Amino acid sequence: MVKELTIVKIGGNVINDPDQLISFLRDFSDLEGMKILVHGGGKKATEIADAMGLSPKLTGGRRITDAANLDVVTMVYAGLLNKNIVADLHSFDCNALGLSGADANVIRAHKRIVKEIDYGFAGDIDEVDAKMITTFLNAGLSPVFSAITHDKKGQLLNTNADTIAAELAKAMSGEFKVDLIYCFERAGVLKDVEKDDSIIEEIDRETYAGLVENGIIADGMLPKMKNCYEALEQGVDKVRIGKPELIRDKEIRHTTLKL
Amino acid sequence: MVKELTIVKIGGNVINDPDQLISFLRDFSDLEGMKILVHGGGKKATEIADAMGLSPKLTGGRRITDAANLDVVTMVYAGLLNKNIVADLHSFDCNALGLSGADANVIRAHKRIVKEIDYGFAGDIDEVDAKMITTFLNAGLSPVFSAITHDKKGQLLNTNADTIAAELAKAMSGEFKVDLIYCFERAGVLKDVEKDDSIIEEIDRETYAGLVENGIIADGMLPKMKNCYEALEQGVDKVRIGKPELIRDKEIRHTTLKL
Numbered sequence: 001m002v003k004e005l006t007i008v009k010i011g012g013n014v015i016n017d018p019d020q021l022i023s024f025l026r027d028f029s030d031l032e033g034m035k036i037l038v039h040g041g042g043k044k045a046t047e048i049a050d051a052m053g054l055s056p057k058l059t060g061g062r063r064i065t066d067a068a069n070l071d072v073v074t075m076v077y078a079g080l081l082n083k084n085i086v087a088d089l090h091s092f093d094c095n096a097l098g099l100s101g102a103d104a105n106v107i108r109a110h111k112r113i114v115k116e117i118d119y120g121f122a123g124d125i126d127e128v129d130a131k132m133i134t135t136f137l138n139a140g141l142s143p144v145f146s147a148i149t150h151d152k153k154g155q156l157l158n159t160n161a162d163t164i165a166a167e168l169a170k171a172m173s174g175e176f177k178v179d180l181i182y183c184f185e186r187a188g189v190l191k192d193v194e195k196d197d198s199i200i201e202e203i204d205r206e207t208y209a210g211l212v213e214n215g216i217i218a219d220g221m222l223p224k225m226k227n228c229y230e231a232l233e234q235g236v237d238k239v240r241i242g243k244p245e246l247i248r249d250k251e252i253r254h255t256t257l258k259l
Numbered sequence: 260m261v262k263e264l265t266i267v268k269i270g271g272n273v274i275n276d277p278d279q280l281i282s283f284l285r286d287f288s289d290l291e292g293m294k295i296l297v298h299g300g301g302k303k304a305t306e307i308a309d310a311m312g313l314s315p316k317l318t319g320g321r322r323i324t325d326a327a328n329l330d331v332v333t334m335v336y337a338g339l340l341n342k343n344i345v346a347d348l349h350s351f352d353c354n355a356l357g358l359s360g361a362d363a364n365v366i367r368a369h370k371r372i373v374k375e376i377d378y379g380f381a382g383d384i385d386e387v388d389a390k391m392i393t394t395f396l397n398a399g400l401s402p403v404f405s406a407i408t409h410d411k412k413g414q415l416l417n418t419n420a421d422t423i424a425a426e427l428a429k430a431m432s433g434e435f436k437v438d439l440i441y442c443f444e445r446a447g448v449l450k451d452v453e454k455d456d457s458i459i460e461e462i463d464r465e466t467y468a469g470l471v472e473n474g475i476i477a478d479g480m481l482p483k484m485k486n487c488y489e490a491l492e493q494g495v496d497k498v499r500i501g502k503p504e505l506i507r508d509k510e511i512r513h514t515t516l517k518l
Contacts, residue, residue: 052310079338087361091413097363102346104356139394154350
């Protein structure tokens with residue numbers, strides 16, 4: 001029998017709200033079977049950077065990671081947020097193991113090649129060590145990934161958490177039947193972003209192309225959807241998008257992606 | 260045959276000097292056999308706290324960890340320092356796994372009981388999960404511990420790195436022949452702190468008592484030595500104190516502790 005693995009990604013908005021975060025972590029702890037959590041950064045990194053007098057550099061909504069800001073995201077993502085999430089999960093008897101991609105070299109990346117924009121210390125993923133992650137899962141652990149990777153030459157890299165979740169899902173689908181869930185502030189892909197009940201419950205390749213053409217899938221949703229489809233194409237069993245409550249209640253309305 | 264395990268603790272002064280740190284990490288990577296690194300915090304936490312406008316609270320040289328300063332040490336120790344050390348070790352082909360005590364619940368502690376002084380979120384260790392740490396070692400990993408633990412009720416705790424090293428050594432000595440090495444800025448226990456060549460090469464229980472009485476072992480060295488003796492009493496094979504170079508060159512002069 002193929003083993004099942006649930007990979008859940010939570011975004012910054014869940015992390016920004018302590019009550020919502022705790023409620024989500026309790027639900028995550030209650031999930032049966034093997035599981036992995038991937039978390040984004042939230043606004044804490046910006047808060048800390050502000051407190052330190054660093055001005056975050058953004059281009060087209062994407063953070064440019066200079067050396068000082070890499071230190072900040074390393075501190076906040078891999079330290080403050082990751083360790084507090086891990087400690088909270090243990091309070092719910094979930095045997096969490098906090099990881100960056102550098103730990104046990106589980107996610108190796110390279111510094112993004114400069115084309116038009118120099119993103120600084122941003123990482124694009126080269127390799128996920130599915131075997132080592134399986135060792136952790138078999139030891140009864142639930143890995144909790146922060147959005148930091150490394151190049152195995154001593155350089156840490158800031159890496160998109162959505163992409164980390166998709167790359168983990170792809171790599172783990174060699175041995176597991178992987179259920180990938182993206183949790184964020186909306187109930188799924190919406191026809192009208194103003195209306196939470198306008199959920200598109202199922203999207204396949206054909207409807208996807210139409211939604212992009214009509215501008216319904218745009219901006220930040222584009223790379224997220226690209227990650228989802230790459231995951232499905234490379235063997236991930238199921239990809240869903242919805243509110244954090246989705247991991248507790250499978251009946252709650254959400255978006256399911258299909259090839 | 261009993262397996263051997265080397266546990267090395269490096270102090271803040273090594274971490275403060277990038278060249279010395281890299282040189283040390285190269286030496287650590289070259290150590291044969293199973294090994295664990297425990298690192299202190301150095302002045303980086305104070306720098307970050309200063310940059311954030313937080314005033315560190317000290318009493319008798321010990322940091323009082325309020326909530327804001329706990330966030331800072333969590334960020335700096337478990338995030339910035341731990342992940343950079345791990346990434347550097349991988350560049351030397353040492354398969355490092357960065358851990359706080361919360362990760363996989365490897366070190367459970369409780370908030371220090373308030374007697375005369377309220378140390379805030381300072382942790383005193385209750386339990387080390389030697390079995391889980393052995394699982395990591397058997398997977399070919401070298402655990403790298405930052406000085407953060409948790410109470411398994413969701414609370415992170417700031418914990419003395421010397422004590423973590425001693426508690427790890429004690430717990431692991433059930434299954435391993437443990438060699439515990441404390442590396443710091445001095446060549447060992449010195450008869451005259453001004454003279455680096457006044458090393459006391461061997462200290463046993465009897466000479467130890469005399470050195471405390473004469474005030475040669477005083478201040479910060481007292482808790483360090485207490486940790487060392489507790490470790491020896493509880494089955495740790497060998498305890499040495501010296502400069503970071505000691506892990507590369509066993510012939511370099513240093514202090515060996517005996518019962």
